Amino acid sequence: MRRLFDGNDPALVLFDLDGTLVDSVPDLAVAIDRMLAALGLAPAGVARVRDWVGNGAPTLVRRALHGELDVSAATFAPGRFEQAYALFLQFYGESTAALSTLYPGARECLDGLAARGVLLGIATNKPMCFTTEMLQGLGIDGYFQVVIGGDSLPTCKPDPAMLLSAIEQCGATPATTLMVGDSSNDIRAARAAGCQVAAVPYGYNHGEPIEASAPDLIVARLDALL
Structure with a gap:
């Protein structure tokens, strides 16, 4: 991850939820x-x-x-x-989080980034009521400084508006922000917002390999970002 920011940590890391942090x-x-x-x-x-x-x-x-x-x-x-x-x-x-689970390495990634002082956020197309319930149900709601859901703004990803809103709320800039997702929508939103973007290959991308969307970085597990 630091290779994308001249050897430094980003100021803000935004995560998609379904298919990235959580198998929902x-x-x-x-x-x-x-x-x-x-x-x-x-x-x-x-x-x-x-x-x-x-x-x-x-x-x-x-x-x-x-x-x-x-x-x-x-x-x-x-x-x-x-x-x-x-x-x-x-x-x-x-039943929003009864069967859903964090992917291997997700909690370790959040712990590691938080310990280094990196701001964390969620940018998901999931409606806010379910996003809040899922984060609480999985015990990870306390990690995030900003959470934006699919009904928080008039548009969803791949429109960049939710990323730009999260960046503004956290006092970061696109140049100091990393978006982490699992789909072409995440990558397109990050590109439109001017952010670097990392992707995981195990998520929900409608059966298409994430490599085809050319993210800046692909990690097999989220804790590989550390």
Whole structure:
């Protein structure tokens, strides 16, 4: 990580949540399958949900209803999406962090960066209510100076607005900030914000290798950043 900042630590490290710090798909898949069952539809299963996450809860629900990753041409009966989304919010709210786990090396990374005085933040497309519940449920909420969720601002990643807002709130600059994520959305947002960006290869990138998005650094585990 220090190689990206002329041998120094960055002032601020922003983390994506789902697929970067936390494997959240088990809880998401339960909520999606409960939603589909309530609508009389077949379950999606963990493997398909793993490919569908990463663009926020509304897009995940649309993909589940459509049964495909690409929903650009999807159409739904009037009120169908709203009904499904309300069910998803209910079911996911009942179990946001019961099955989700921190990835190996995640807590060690947070501990190490915090001990060195690096400011830490979350920039995720997950709605804030679920983000807060997940951070608290996993016992990592105390690490972060700033947390921005998918409904905190009018836009989500890959738009850079949430990164720029977090940077401003922490008194950092894009040049002294590292974004850490698992998807092309994270890398595109960091590039647009003017930040250096590191990526993990194990997350949720719709089945595409993260190398194709050309991050500045790829680490097999987050504690390799230290």
